[in-house]
Amino acid sequence: MPHPNPPLDEQNPRVRRRCWALTQAFRYHLVWGVKARHRVLDGPVVAALQESLLHTAHAICVTILALHIEPEHVHVLVSLRPDSAVATVVGRFKGTSARRLREEFSAVRAVDKQSCWSDGYFARTVGDITTAQAKAYLDRQREHHAAEAPALPENGGRPEGHG
Numbered sequence: 539m540p541h542p543n544p545p546l547d548e549q550n551p552r553v554r555r556r557c558w559a560l561t562q563a564f565r566y567h568l569v570w571g572v573k574a575r576h577r578v579l580d581g582p583v584v585a586a587l588q589e590s591l592l593h594t595a596h597a598i599c600v601t602i603l604a605l606h607i608e609p610e611h612v613h614v615l616v617s618l619r620p621d622s623a624v625a626t627v628v629g630r631f632k633g634t635s636a637r638r639l640r641e642e643f644s645a646v647r648a649v650d651k652q653s654c655w656s657d658g659y660f661a662r663t664v665g666d667i668t669t670a671q672a673k674a675y676l677d678r679q680r681e682h683h684a685a686e687a688p689a690l691p692e693n694g695g696r697p698e699g700h701g
Contacts, residue, residue: 564618565603565664567672568628569611571656576649577609583643587612590635598622598630603669606676613679615664615672628659 584607595602604615632655639646646654
């Protein structure tokens with residue numbers, strides 16, 4: 539089975555785009571989750587989500603440095619322009635990806651009538667650590683979450699007769 543979070547090709551212009559000339563580095567670790575922590579981000583949903591996030595980042599001149607998708611939440615390490623608002627960037631990521639995923643996947647549509655994402659998000663600036671250190675942290679998330687999450691029953695923990 540292919541790795542669900544393939545490494546990003548930083549030479550790809552859709553991943554790295556020079557939209558401005560500056561010497562500052564505004565890097566943020568962003569996290570948001572699926573409503574009610576439904577575990578719907580797997581298989582082809584992951585590929586569609588990754589493509590949607592990369593397309594959106596390109597459109598709004600945001601550089602995605604690392605991306606990690608768990609079955610019920612998303613971690614993104616981004617570099618923003620000085621005039622970019624974190625809330626606006628997250629809103630664009632969540633809005634465009636929710637629209638696409640809900641159009642293409644019935645399991646995602648079943649999460650909620652209006653959106654697949656929970657309200658809110660987590661954002662933290664990435665200070666003096668290197669991008670490589672931040673990427674390594676994101677790469678360890680699969681093991682971190684596997685260790686803390688109990689195994690779900692085959693039906694994903696939903697009551698009988700649901701989804």
